[in-house]
Amino acid sequence: MLDFLIFSGRLHPVVVHLPIGFLILAVLLDVAAWKVRFQYLRQAVPFVLFVGFISAVVACLLGYLLSLSGDYDAVLLERHKLSGIALAVCAGILLVIRLQITSFSPRLFSGLLVGMLVLISYSGHQGGNLTHGSDYLSMQTLLEEEREKPVSPSVALLYEDVVHPVLQQKCGQCHRSGKRKGEFSLSSHTELIAGGKSGPAIVPGKLAESELYRRITLDPAHEEFMPTDGKPPLTEDETALIAYWIEQAGAATSKSMGVLQANDTLLVQVASVLGLESRLIPSSSSGNGDYNHIPPSLDMALVEALRNKGLNVRINLHQPVVLDVTLPDHAGLKAADFQKELMGVGLHVVWLNLSDNDLTDDDLAFLKELPNLEKLRLENNPITDGIADHLKNMPHLEALNLNATQVTAAGVRKLKENPKLARIFTWNPGDS
Amino acid sequence: MSHHHDDQNNFRLHTPAFDKLNKQLDRRNFLTKTSLGIGALALGSLIGKSWASGTGAAPAAASNTAMDEVINALPHFAPKAKRIIYLFMSGGPSQIETFDYKPALVDLYGQDLPASVRQGQRLTAMSANQSKFPMVPSLYKFNQHGKNGTWVSELLPHTAKVVDDLCVIKSLHTEHINHDPAITFFQTGNQLPGRPSIGSWLSYGLGTDNQNLPAFIVLVSKNAPKDQPLYTRLWGNGFLPSEYQGVEFRAGKDPVLYLNNPEGYDGSDRHEMLNYLNRLNKLQNSAYGDPEVDARIAQYEMAYRMQTSVPDVMSVTDEPNEVFELYGPESRDAGTYAANCLLARKLLEKDVKFVQLYHQGWDHHGGLPAGIENQCRQTDQPTAALITDLKRRGLLEDTLVIWGGEFGRTVYSQGQLAPTNYGRDHHPRCFTMWMAGAGVKAGISYGETDDFSYNIVKDAVHVHDFQATLLHLMGVDHERLTYKFQGRRFRLTDTHGNVLKDILT
Structure with a gap:
């Protein structure tokens, strides 16, 4: 039964778009009807508001079921829950006003309806933060400059250019602020080191004690293997670089491959992870002899x-x-x-x-x-x-x-x- | 053969060649091309014809198939070997009478093979119902040869002299106990027919270094006892396009059949006819895109070039007497193993990538002494001569020589055991091969068997390991040379194989 509830809960992100659409449509119809040409649209407002209200109620119920699965940031969840319910209630009240109180000022009604847009936006934004992380749509996104892709493996910063993006890509969907599965987020370096429910994720210099490394190198069939649920696992190169970062770079930030004096194999791995056109010998092909004296490329x-x-x-x-x-x-x-x-x-x-x-x-x-x-x-x-x-x-x-x-x-x-x-x-x- | 061929046509819908064709013709591409084409035409009429016609073809030409990607990645490593000569001793030469010296067996003469050694090993139906398995030592003496004192049987006096150039591997093992599956396994990586042979994989992957000769040539000794058959599929292309199959050069007047012009028909007529045929084939190909038409075009062109190159390379009239003496008296008789060794050297000089000799008659279930003496007499001197000849010509620098059969033979006698006569049954658990030349350590022995030459005690080498090593020496990662067929990617070593790093220079 619980499974069914959770399953239904997972429909929330889909269903939630119905009230958003309907309620906005209700606003549009009502506002447009102030123009004489579109006067006839006013008649449709109660119906659209009605389906908006019903779908909002359904979305609230499903949202509640989804919240039972945990894994969400409590503060964000609370805001989203309250604003969502408030929106459903508002829609209900406006519907009743429109249908029952014929003497209600049409202007005031339209004003309230437009005001509801604020609530829709607020609730929607909170919901988005829950799913995508609170930094997904923030002013920071506008202000933050994206790190430029390093031009060569040796100038790449091991954490900033390699480890962090890899972890974000492979683990960030669940382990991020706002979702924090296993009470663990790797959005920031501090959070990454701090770890989660199972203790510290990274112990600088100590590979064997680093829970994160243990989890990503387990047998994929193992219950505790990460990423779980058949999500794409880390590649061999990625794993090797994370190991190197924990052991040799002390899990620190701002260290370039050059400063770390990484060997060729690691540089090749960095190049491959970053998708750089590597002029170096592919890591898998040992036994190529020593051709360092030969220029890498040729027209x-x-x-x-x-x-x-x-x-x-x-x-x-x-x-x-x-x-x-x-x-x-x-x-x-x-x-x-x-x-x-x-x-x-x-x-x-x-x-x-x-x-x-x-x-x-x-x-x-x-x-x-x-x-x-x-x-x-x-x-x-x-x-x-x-x-x-x-x-x-x-x-x-x-x-x-x-x-x-x-x-x-x-x-x-x-x-x-x-x-x-x-x-x-x-x-x-x-x-x- | 024809039946086999039909089967291939029916099931060839998932090869890269067909995928390419399908891609060219599938709905989406068709629509893209036609709509783009119409769009481009419209655009062209707007902004001038020269611009549109100059760029219109670019997107189509840029399309790369997965097959191209596999091929373009080759070679994966810097190759040590540029060519291979593989001397296949068909029938399963006894390791006990040739390289795997087991002095302890002398004291065990006639004793039953201990069950602790056999360990329930599956035997062939030919000896499985024997009441006793009497062990029998080699009838022939062994002596140490070369700088490293490698033990070699007195049956191989010439090979003994070049042993410092060989890497003798005593720990080969296979999964098959009968000839056909075992040979097919060796040549194609699977016991069932239908996979491409080693030479076809190399030809497909690495192309040719001589436009006038096939990249993969097979020579079968005419003077060997034909006790076990050889099938042309052992040098077949399997599911690879058919221009990559091995070409057998026959003994006698016409080394390649139908290569000569018919009587009263001169070369320029032939050329003209072939040019027209080529045009017809290309016309056909543009309509249907059957990859077999491509193969046919390539083969006709090759055949035409071979009209001059083959008589050239087959002629040994320029060889001095000394060379015939080196390879032995039979080398003057075209089609014998000795003559084939000499011919092989000439083919290697022409940069033919993969030459494979087959010499049958090593299947000594009974009368082993008489049989193996004859086999060694026919093959020992020419084999050693080939090593010597390649070495002095500097060709051993980048040529890999391989000698071996499909399995070994049992320590126990099959049938009646007499003081000077015995037989040996097939034995898959250990046997000896050797490699020599480019990239292989010279003068070493690798792997060890127990005192019975029955089980391997050190450094076992599976057939897939051998194949992986062979490809490695040619610059190919055996895990990356693949071909998609019937929905999955195939490779020579299937899902197995480890490169024998220990024997590489």
Whole structure:
């Protein structure tokens, strides 16, 4: 039975709009009727007032049932209840006056009717405060400046830009001033720390004792898991950042990610929560190698330009953009034909295959300007020991294929001065 | 096959390709397009034609499907491997005679397998009703090889020489005890037919690096005992568009059937005919938008390019004698495992993404010694030669080599046990594979089995873990390469799989 009552109570926010509409319509009809053209509308006023009154009474009853479920700010609730009932009573009295007291001054009646608008507004505003929070429609909304979205994760303030908005979005519907489910609101930092019925929500520096963190990390099937009732749970990134905020940032305000010296993983998480276009490596893809020396982004038109020259360009990684470039064998291109385009993406090329293309040492002098090369294939080209001069200082070059070239042991010795260069291939098919 | 194909057509209403089509044609889009179109026309007549025609097409072109998003996110990691050669030893090679050295078995010769070891393991119907399960050690000696003293059987003298390049995984396990479900499981991630194979997933996800050859090529040894069948669906595209299926290169005169021009028909005629056909297909496609028409167009174009590229790559006349000696005498006989290994190397040199060799005949229920000697004789030298050849050419840098079957074999003898003859039944709980090359630690052994080579005692590797690792090495997060079909997203590893971080460099 109680369930049914609560269910009915939840219809209050819907039904309550009927008296609002009807009563305002009654006012409009009555006022309009002062114009001769619309005189006939006056006849409709009693009927509209009547349905307004009835619906107001129903709304009051349902509102009372809803108030039984608790969870509402007592002061606001009391104001809304009294003003709502007063409105219903007013509507009733005005109806009786209109129907029974024929001698009542029409002007005074209209005045009273218009005056009722004040009561409608007041009661409606209180009701709105109950549902949306008392700060939902306040002068503050007009005066308060919205925090500007931080331009990068490192300048973001952990509480103001990340934790607070996340909590507002995921928990704020129930835990806010005016509703305070579980006697807990997180509208302000003070209230958040203070907690509610289950004690302090956040214990700075102590994750294990922070009730809020415990609740959001329970098994979703657990009775005490938050957000409850199948509302969208916090994401992994959000949870991780809240944990970081409680533990490492002492649950404090006004601390930027930069000041906290947050690591890359956290910055990526902040970027993802804030919806910032992150130039960093996605947090899930560990094992990307260390590509910090490569610029994060690249104009794809430059890649297209290189492709248009007839080279195959594979994107090995998106963030940062890492490329694997292959000149097809016997492509019939001279180095000068594609050099400019290759340089355009130069910092991004880590694998390069120029094998079988009749390229000489001089043709390949541009290799020096590809500092991020890791694997380079030059087999089957008429190159000699001279190539060593171009390659001996490459800081990242690990593997170099010089099969079927004229590079000799002397050239290899020179190349081996490069400590990074771990594997040099100098096999000639004739040798076996 | 044709029946299978019809089924696919009937159920292809929820693939991304069809979703895209449906999206193009659904009511809302139709109305939006037509009303926008009419609006734009009206606007165009008001403010001048050039402006309207210049911008009218933009909204339609910008529409991105979920499929595009999945593909555009690739690769998820910087890949270690650019290509894969997968040597599939079909039938289930015995781990006990090859890599999983179990000296303790010698003292247990003929004894019944303890129930505490079998633990109620489900056996195949072929040996389940045996009254005894007599254990039998390897008839072949093991020796330690390489820097790390890896144990390798005397059956594999050539592989033993390259063992420092291998990562031997002794703790594979699967869920299936019969060939077809086990192979299908290995190749597609599910025991039931209908899912895309590994090569199709890679081809779909990563595209091709050589416009003139298929991204996924299959070679089946002609010289292997065909005791267990292979089905073309093992390299099938499942529900992926059909241009991503593996292409089998056959032994003999026509490696790809119907690729040659008919007699008396020259290349330019053919080209002209294909161009007209292409136009017809495109016309058809603009009317019906069937993704299979797209696939057909792509395949005709590929076939035309293959008319020159295939004879080129199949020709081994330029290979010096030394190469044939390396791969062994059979490498001169096209279609043998040895010749296929050599051919595979040539395909890898051309940046074919996924080459898969199948060598049947490892299903030694009885007469294991004679059978496995023959198998090893056919495959050992070419396999080792492939490693050697790829390594010296610098291709092992970015090529992943995989060797293995669909399951292992039992420690107990199936059928009569004689001093020099025995058999072994299928064994799913542990078996050995190896990987070599790009991104994999060289010269290590991973995982351990018990003294009976029956159960895994350390670092178990499930088939899905293997698949996840394979994709990882190619730069693919196995959880993110998905394809929506019949209302749900599918992936190679279904809902399983962990990348074997321990074996990665």
